[in-house]
Every structure is written in C-alpha cells, then in structure tokens.
Amino acid sequence: MLAQKTSEIKRGDHVKILHTAGVVGRVVALLGPLGPKGAQVYRVLIQRKPKPAYVEVLGDQLETVSSVP
Amino acid sequence: MPSNALLDWQNNRMRRLTEVDAQCGSTSSIVPLPDLADENLRGFVVLLSAHFQGFCRGFHSECIQAVAAGVPAPLRFVVQRQCLAAREIDKGNPRYDTLKADFERFGLDLNAALAANPANALRITHLDHLNSARNYVAHHKAATPSGGPLALADVRTWQSSCNEFAGEQDDIMYNHLRGLLGVAPW
Numbered sequence: 001m002l003a004q005k006t007s008e009i010k011r012g013d014h015v016k017i018l019h020t021a022g023v024v025g026r027v028v029a030l031l032g033p034l035g036p037k038g039a040q041v042y043r044v045l046i047q048r049k050p051k052p053a054y055v056e057v058l059g060d061q062l063e064t065v066s067s068v069p
Numbered sequence: 070m071p072s073n074a075l076l077d078w079q080n081n082r083m084r085r086l087t088e089v090d091a092q093c094g095s096t097s098s099i100v101p102l103p104d105l106a107d108e109n110l111r112g113f114v115v116l117l118s119a120h121f122q123g124f125c126r127g128f129h130s131e132c133i134q135a136v137a138a139g140v141p142a143p144l145r146f147v148v149q150r151q152c153l154a155a156r157e158i159d160k161g162n163p164r165y166d167t168l169k170a171d172f173e174r175f176g177l178d179l180n181a182a183l184a185a186n187p188a189n190a191l192r193i194t195h196l197d198h199l200n201s202a203r204n205y206v207a208h209h210k211a212a213t214p215s216g217g218p219l220a221l222a223d224v225r226t227w228q229s230s231c232n233e234f235a236g237e238q239d240d241i242m243y244n245h246l247r248g249l250l251g252v253a254p255w
Contacts, residue, residue, distance in 0.1 A: 034131040
C-alpha cells in the first residue's frame with residue numbers, strides 16, 4: 001500500500017487517516033469549508049465490522065493510498 | 070462573524086428557496102388554480118425542510134471541527150468519531166428534538182440557551198409545523214396536519230422562522246464554544 005500526502009484529495013480516493021492506528025477508508029463527500037479557517041472537511045467511509053462507519057476529517061489528517069486492503 | 074454553514078444558508082440555500090417561493094407565487098396567482106400550484110407548494114415544503122436539514126448538519130459538522138481543533142492531534146480523530154457517531158440529523162428530519170439531541174453533545178442546555186430570547190418559542194413551534202407538513206407531503210398523506218389546505222403564506226412564515234432559528238443557533242454555539250475553547254470557533 002503506497003501512501004502519499006496530497007492537497008488534491010477527491011471523492012472516491014482511498015485514504016489513510018493520520019494519528020490513528022492505521023485507519024483507512026474512502027472519501028465519499030467533500031463537505032465544503034467547514035473546518036478551522038475555512039479548511040475543507042472530508043467525509044470518509046471506514047469499512048469495519050459489524051457495519052461501516054463515517055467520520056469527518058480535515059485534509060491535513062489524510063494521506064491518499066493506492067488501495068484499501 | 071457567522072459560521073461558514075450559516076453563510077451558506079444565507080447566501081446559497083435561502084437564495085434557492087426564494088426562487089422556489091417566486092415560482093410558487095406565480096403559479097398560485099393563476100385563475101383557475103392549476104394543479105401545478107399545489108405541486109409547486111408541496112415541493113417548496115420539502116425543499117425548505119431539506120435545506121434546513123442540510124444547514125443543521127453542516128453547522129454541526131463545523132462545530133465538531135472547531136472542538137477537534139482544540140485537542141492534541143492524536144485525539145482529534147477520537148473527538149471527530151464520537152461527535153458524529155449516531156448523529157440524528159444524518160438520518161432524521163430537522164425536528165427540534167433531533168437538533169437538541171445532537172447539539173447538546175457539546176455540553177450545553179439548548180432549551181435554556183434558546184429561552185433567553187422569547188421569540189424562539191414560536192420558531193420552535195413553526196419548525197414543528199414544517200416537519201408535520203413535510204411528512205404530509207413526502208408520505209402523500211390524505212389530510213394536512215392542520216386539516217386545511219397547504220398555504221404559501223404558512224410556508225413563507227416557516228422559512229422566516231428557519232432563517233431566524235439558524236441565526237440563533239449560530240450565536241448560541243459561537244458563545245458556547247468560545248467559552249469552552251477560549252478562542253473564536255470560526
């Protein structure tokens with residue numbers, strides 16, 4: 001799984017969430033400038049059992065990855 | 070300074086709703102009244118409810134990010150997850166009880182905060198009327214909640230109350246989060 005920081009995160013991108021124990025997911029929506037100082041907020045779908053969960057994070061918490069295992 | 074969610078409500082959502090209002094106004098002045106006038110009015114009700122729900126959800130998300138910005142980086146994800154988990158506005162209509170449950174996660178008493186302005190009681194009542202009308206339209210129920218026909222004047226009143234309520238929410242959360250964080254949340 002290759003990881004790289006990017007400022008061009010798009011809907012559908014697979015991402016790793018920084019400062020977590022390797023949480024990965026897929027960006028399902030860009031919510032607009034709802035973060036501090038108008039930072040873009042991303043809604044990320046995390047595949048986990050028993051059911052998937054959503055989290056909303058800032059771009060500086062994300063790294064794009066080539067795929068989610 | 071208003072939140073970005075409130076700015077979007079005022080500059081985007083309200084503008085779109087005003088255009089729908091104008092369309093309702095033009096078809097409701099035709100004699101005899103066409104079926105399209107009723108359809109437009111039903112659309113206005115659902116769109117008003119949807120846009121207000123969208124504002125509330127975006128505003129709640131903005132509050133989450135403001136709080137998360139106040140904790141160390143390793144804890145940010147925890148705050149973001151916990152504030153979003155089972156959020157009612159993600160799956161339910163923007164009823165007052167829904168908003169109360171979601172915003173009180175930030176540690177305030179919403180009833181007490183809104184009671185500071187006596188005008189809020191009527192706004193909450195209008196929000197309840199809007200949600201009842203929204204369900205009447207969306208589920209194509211046989212009778213309106215009031216028993217009479219839907220009226221454009223009522224929908225305009227509900228829109229005005231939603232707009233005022235949005236501003237109140239913004240003020241309340243700004244003051245509350247500023248007290249918690251020690252800095253302006255937006």
